[in-house]
Amino acid sequence: MNSETLATPTRSSAESLLARVWRLRGRHANPQLVAGLSILALFLVIGFVLPRFAPVDPAVWNRLPRDLPPSAAHPLGTTSLGQSVFWLLAASIGNSLLIGLGVAVVTTIIGVFMGALIGFVGGITDKVLGVLIDALIAIPTLPILILFAAVFKGAASVTALVIILIAFNWPWPARQVRAMVLSLRERQFIDVARFSGQGTAKIIVREIVPHLLPWAAANLTNTVLVAISLETGLAVIGVSNLNYPTLGTMIYWALQYQAMFLGLWWWIVPPALATIVLFITLFLCSSGFSRTQGGQHA
Amino acid sequence: MSGSLEIAAVTKTFRSGGPWGETVRAVDDVSLNVADKPTVLSLVGESGSGKTTLARLILGLLQPTLGTIRVGDYEVGRMRGRAARQAFMRDVQPIFQNPYDTFNPVRPVTDALFETAQNLTGASRRQAEALVAEALKTVGLELSEVEGKYQNAFSGGQLQRLSVARALIPKPKLIVADEPVSALDASLRMTVVNLFAELRDTLGISFVYVTHDLSTAYYISDQVAIMHRGKVVEAGAADRVLTHPEHDYTRRLVAAIPQVGVKWDDDFDAGVA
Amino acid sequence: MPELLTIEGLSATYTRRGLSPVKALTNVNFSLVPNEIVGVAGESGCGKSTLLKVLSGLLRPPLKIEQGDVALHLKGQRIAVTNAREMSRVRWKNISYIPQSSMSVLNPVVRIGKQFGWVVAAHAHLSRADTDARIRSFVERVGLPERVLRSYPHQLSGGMRQRVVIAMATFLHPQLVLADEPTTGLDVVVQRSVLKLIRTLQREFGMTVLMVSHDMGIHYQVSDRTVVMYAGSVAETAPTEALFKKPLHPYTQRLIASLPRLGDEEKRESITGSPPNLAAPPPGCRFHPRCPAVMEHCKRVDPPLIEVKPRHFVACHLYPEPDSAQPAATPRARA
């Protein structure tokens, strides 16, 4: 007998994930998540809607006069390559998010599927894949990514990069989902579901997956962060596809043209700042989502 | 179809700590028989005695390392194919210890009842409704008052009755109840315990009642098996085993129950355990 | 006999933003005298654990005392449990605590002997060697081999760990020990020996033990006096023998009658209904929706706790108030 059992029933853990997030606006405010999602929405608009209105393709060089400081015509000035920083930034944000989301969505799906499968099926599948997953996690990604990217310097497409990022990132969610499924599998309601005549697939989908959703949302945003960070890292040292505008390649070109030392701050500061804000935003979302998990085990 | 239970020389070992770990005999060469008539068999023991493992073996949730278990016409764990397993589940149903974990917190409690009806009896949604309502009535609940609610809307006692109702839907011959009342307050326990006795008498269902509580075991059992460190140390008619225990361990167990009305004798000393 | 602890008109609530406050305790009155074991019985949500939290003086939000007075009386000095400063001075030296789960109350990565040493060092000024020697002999006194002092908690059985915790709680010979379900999770044979240890130490040191347990059988075996709580209030309190021989409150009667006994074929029934939601308790007597002897009066007026027989108090309208009795009398134990 404690305060928990005395209290009126806890808020229904049956609420959908979205409802849970939404309700957090109110009394049990989760300001982190609300702030994170709001700024993320802003980034999505800047990255995916704004570029449609670009007067000139920002990816093409030498369309505009070079090295112009910010003005009414060019809100963030122009680069030494004759691009509008403002429109280039919008396109870069969009592309970075696209890479991040692409990697994150596929990674999370593969991870949840593999984790749920090996966790629930167990046995030899679990042992073999478990070892593989542990090894893949222990292997540092960046040097191998650089090795891969360097071998194809220039030839590696963005798609190839995304595929490699997926290949190296699915083991994380898989391992965590496996652990969660292993503990969920011990819950009584799973045994009850078996004795209700439910098949394995239905048990996974109906009984287990709903418990993984808040985690999956947290993992998704976190993977967006990791993927963008890796891509940016590769771009900053010049081994990704440098013709594809992303936050990383934008910083790369600014550094290559000595923007910092030539006083072209409007070229280097916006992408750096945008990257920092984007990372903080994604982190707020991801840690906010993990906090909504609290209601799960009421 | 019958509800007889035949446990023949069953041993279950677990490995602790990985593939090179030590082997633990959770259930050690246990043989028990329950005749084909409505019976309550209690498996009584303390934590680690192997009683829950044995219950899970009977349910087929674990496979015996050695020996066989037969329930009616089935050899547990040897059913092949979904149809055979479902047939087994029509005859044997479980009730678990923790009422708060019996129903998935993210789904309405009645989902599990409807799924049982539709999967195991092949009923349509409408027929299922009648089956669910009937089962709920047996345990003293109305479908209209529970439908669509989640587990946190119920007390432990109500959840445990819902759990019994779900188990009753396929009209089983045997219900295996693992510590079904230990999470309930003493004043509410007898509702569930009396319900078992009533179901045995009216519907002819046999029960395997797993418990560490000797008083309720005495109260409803026809037969009792006392388990200690994986072995059955004493088994027989409940009245005989619990009021005139022969095995030393059973005696110590009986002597240590804090019963109202029987004062402990002062020179009793169980020593440090 | 002077009182050791007095509880007068105690009401406490759990308050949480956005939820209606939970009235965990309502107008609780009783007191403890030196050298007795008082059992507090009751089921989930009856307020027994909250009571222990208040008595130990470890009040933390969301728990809050609404009304009433709880005080310790030590050597003529009166210490309110809400006085954090004074309480921290007497804690463990004069009033100690045996928690529920010995599995998790010991630091898993520190040897028992070391943890024991910290407890002693925090309250007594002894030399290192002196401390060690006394701890060693005390550990033997509670029936444990000396080697447990060199062990880590996970290397001990549940019964041994609980003995360690009991030793820590009684080492300084406190006048009052609060025990919260001290045998939960232990097997019955071990439970019996642990309870026996508590009683032996209590008699030997002349301590007072307030023991909370949901198990009526334990109170029957161990307690000198039993307090039965229901829905945050005291329903009945009496010397244990009298309470079990002739319970007066309908709740106590039903509760005892619902317990099956070995060798007894009598049909046992649960109490109908379930305990009230303390965020919105029923008016009048809180037991009235479940009471077989309910009267109109019970639905409106909360019965006061009155002494119907010497040292036997009950809060029920079935027992008329004697003219002389003051309303809301405090049951005083007379030893």
Next chain:
Amino acid sequence: MVLRYISTRLLSYLLIIFIGVTIVFFVPRFTPVSAAEAIISQAYSQGSFLDPDAAEAMRENLLESFGLQGTLLEQYGGFWRRALTGDFGPSFSVFPTPVSQLILEALPWTVGLLVVSSLIAWVLGNLMGLFAGYFERGAGWRVMEAIAVAIYPVPYYILGLALILMVSYLFPTFPIGIGGVAIGLEPGFSLEFLLSALQNALLPALSIVLVSYGWWFLSMKALAEGLKREDYVVFAETMGLRRRTILGRFVLRNAMLPQVTQLAMSLGSVFSGALLTEVLFAYPGLGTLLYTAAANGDYNLLVGIAALSVVAVATAGLLLDLFYPLLDPRVRYA
């Protein structure tokens, strides 16, 4: 029992190295274009820097590295034979210096920078996180948390970039250096050399310290908040133990278990984004070496660093596994 514990760990250690090195071998081969061709053409395009003899020698070596003469299995076997002796061939960008020599020269710089800054961040972050988690209610701790939240998710190199921007625009007088030491200084234990090295390591170290400080602070705070509610901590408070004992021997001691694990992992993963920080500051460590190798298509050097990173991370994990039981009595080689 001890033997079993060690052999299990050793087995998984070897397995990780096996899988990791195999990936390093196969990744360039599982690609649509022939990696060898790509590198050979790159090598030739850089042939202008080399005399024709050296270019030819390089080509020979490249063919040998890729083992293009044998079957895939033979190539793989040859790769292992050379890898086990630490022989990754000559570097192409600094031909014919052996890769192992280049790595050995760069390693002390990286280890010095990363180990020192990681340890500083670890100690500071854990201490602050401990107090912030234990005394949750203070407003000051909340501000610190907000700062940590704002810094931790940013990759090291982006923060490094931000630091450079701030320093060059806002505090132009700040004494930063680029490179390992001032130009012209010979390595040695002279005061001048050490000071110069310290000065030049300041900014890269600061960016690493800040980011990892954020991580340690946040994780320690979460741990301390959780531990504060653990039964044994509450009981210790009930028993009136000294606050110093509770903080040190109960909260900190138990929080150390996961934090040491994490530290070992993070020391092992010096090959993460922290390496890229070096590039920004032209700091002469492994990161810059990796960058040069990538920029010049120095295949041997890239493979050498990648293989080294696999071994280093796996070794850190193994050492952790072997020492962990000393820290946590519950796993005493069981």
